[in-house]
Amino acid sequence: MVRCSIARLCEKQIARAAPLVLPRRRFLDRVHLTVCGGVGGSGYPKIMGVGGRGGNVYIETNPKATLLKILRSFPDHKVRGGSGGNSAHHQLLGQNGTDTTIEVPLGVTVMGPRKEVIADLIKPNQKILIAEGGEGGTSKNKYRGLRGSQIQIDLVLKLIADIGFVGFPNAGKSTLLRALSRAQPKVANYPFTTIRPNIGIMEYADARQISCADLPGLIEGAHRNVGLGHNFLRHVERTSLLLFVVDIGGFRLGPASPERDVFETIMSLNKELELYREDLLTKPAVLVVNKMDTEGADQKLKDLRYKLTSDGAYEDLPAEVRPMQRIKFRDLVGISAAKRENTEQLKEDLRKHLEESFEGNEGTGKKDTESTRPLKLERQSM
Numbered sequence: 574m575v576r577c578s579i580a581r582l583c584e585k586q587i588a589r590a591a592p593l594v595l596p597r598r599r600f601l602d603r604v605h606l607t608v609c610g611g612v613g614g615s616g617y618p619k620i621m622g623v624g625g626r627g628g629n630v631y632i633e634t635n636p637k638a639t640l641l642k643i644l645r646s647f648p649d650h651k652v653r654g655g656s657g658g659n660s661a662h663h664q665l666l667g668q669n670g671t672d673t674t675i676e677v678p679l680g681v682t683v684m685g686p687r688k689e690v691i692a693d694l695i696k697p698n699q700k701i702l703i704a705e706g707g708e709g710g711t712s713k714n715k716y717r718g719l720r721g722s723q724i725q726i727d728l729v730l731k732l733i734a735d736i737g738f739v740g741f742p743n744a745g746k747s748t749l750l751r752a753l754s755r756a757q758p759k760v761a762n763y764p765f766t767t768i769r770p771n772i773g774i775m776e777y778a779d780a781r782q783i784s785c786a787d788l789p790g791l792i793e794g795a796h797r798n799v800g801l802g803h804n805f806l807r808h809v810e811r812t813s814l815l816l817f818v819v820d821i822g823g824f825r826l827g828p829a830s831p832e833r834d835v836f837e838t839i840m841s842l843n844k845e846l847e848l849y850r851e852d853l854l855t856k857p858a859v860l861v862v863n864k865m866d867t868e869g870a871d872q873k874l875k876d877l878r879y880k881l882t883s884d885g886a887y888e889d890l891p892a893e894v895r896p897m898q899r900i901k902f903r904d905l906v907g908i909s910a911a912k913r914e915n916t917e918q919l920k921e922d923l924r925k926h927l928e929e930s931f932e933g934n935e936g937t938g939k940k941d942t943e944s945t946r947p948l949k950l951e952r953q954s955m
C-alpha cells in the first residue's frame with residue numbers, strides 16, 4: 574500500500590515536471606493566450622486602508638524572444654498579472670501587484686477575440702498594455718479589490734524579410750535560396766519539401782546584407798486555405814519585394830490537376846495573391862524564370878516574354894487562373910538555380926530593385942511603392 578502511494582506521488586511529480594511536448598518540425602507561428610490583469614488587494618475598512626492595485630500585463634518585443642519560449646513560460650496558455658497586496662492594521666496601503674511582460678519576437682501581430690488587429694509589433698522594445706490590473710479595495714468599492722481586465726488574444730508571427738519568394742512547389746525556390754545565400758534548405762524533386770519558411774541572408778562585398786524568405790509551396794486555391802493556404806500568404810505581407818520564382822516548364826500539382834504552362838503558372842500565382850489581399854499586387858515584384866538549363870527553355874522564354882505583354886494571351890487564359898489585375902514586374906530574369914547560371918547577376922539586380930523601392934518610399938511617403946515601371950522586355954538575361 575505504502576509503496577503504491579509513493580509510486581503514485583512520484584508519478585504525479587514527474588507529470589508536473591514533464592517538459593512541454595510540442596509536435597516536432599512544426600513551424601510555430603501562432604499562439605493563443607488568455608490574459609488577465611491581477612486582482613486588486615483588499616482594503617482595510619477600520620483604518621480606511623487601500624488595497625494594492627493588481628499587476629498589469631504588457632507585451633513587449635525582444636529580438637531574442639520566440640513563440641516557443643512563450644509557450645514554455647505559459648504552458649497552460651494563461652498569463653496573469655500579480656495580485657495586489659491587502660491593506661492591514663499595520664499597513665495602510667497594500668503593495669501593488671507585480672506587472673507581467675510577455676516578450677514576443679519582432680513581427681508579431683496581436684489579434685483580439687474577434688480577429689481584430691490590436692497591434693503590429695515590428696520595432697525593438699515596442700511595448701503595449703494588454704490587460705490592466707484591478708483597482709485595490711477602497712471605500713468606493715466596499716474595500717473589495719477588483720478583478721483585472723481579461724482578454725483572449727492570438728500572437729501571430731509574420732516574418733520580416735526584405736525579399737519573399739513566391740512560387741508553386743518544385744519551382745526551385747530552395748535551390749535558389751542556397752545559390753544566393755548560405756542557407757541550407759532541403760531540396761528534393763517532389764512538391765512540399767519546404768514545410769516551414771527558410772530565411773537566407775545574401776551578403777555583398779561591401780558588407781550589405783539582404784534577407785530572403787523562401788516561403789512554403791503555394792498552390793492554386795491557397796486563398797481558400799487549400800494546402801498550406803494562409804500559413805504561407807501572411808508572411809508575404811511584410812516583405813519589401815516579391816520574387817516570383819517559376820519553372821520554365823510550368824507546373825502541375827498532380828496527375829488529377831491541370832497542367833499549367835509557365836505563363837498560366839505566373840497568372841495563377843498573381844491570382845492567388847490578388848484573392849488573398851489585392852494590395853499585395855502593388856508591392857515591387859521581380860519575376861525569376863528558373864530551370865533555363867532544360868530543353869527548349871530559350872524558346873519558351875521568348876514565348877513568355879511575348880505573352881506577358883499580349884492582351885490576347887491574357888484573355889485566352891482559363892478563368893480559374895485569370896487575375897483581375899496583372900502584376901507589373903520590374904524585371905524578368907532567366908536563371909538556372911541548380912547550375913548557378915545568372916544567379917550572381919540576379920543577386921546584384923535584387924539589391925538594385927530593393928534600394929530603388931526604398932528610395933521610392935522616401936520620396937512619396939508611401940508605405941509600399943507601386944510597381945509602376947513596366948517589364949523590361951528588351952533585357953537578355955541568359
Ligand SMILES: Nc1nc2c(ncn2[C@@H]2O[C@H](COP(=O)(O)OP(=O)(O)OP(=O)(O)O)[C@@H](O)[C@H]2O)c(=O)[nH]1
Binds near residue numbers: 762863
Ligand atoms: N534542371 C533544373 N532543376 C532544378 C533547378 N533548380 C531546382 N531544380 C530541381 O527542382 C526540384 C525542386 O527544387 P526545390 O528547390 O526543392 O523547389 P522548391 O520550390 O523549394 O519546392 P518546395 O519546397 O516544394 O516549395 C529539385 O529536384 C531541384 O534539384 C534548375 O535550375 N534546373
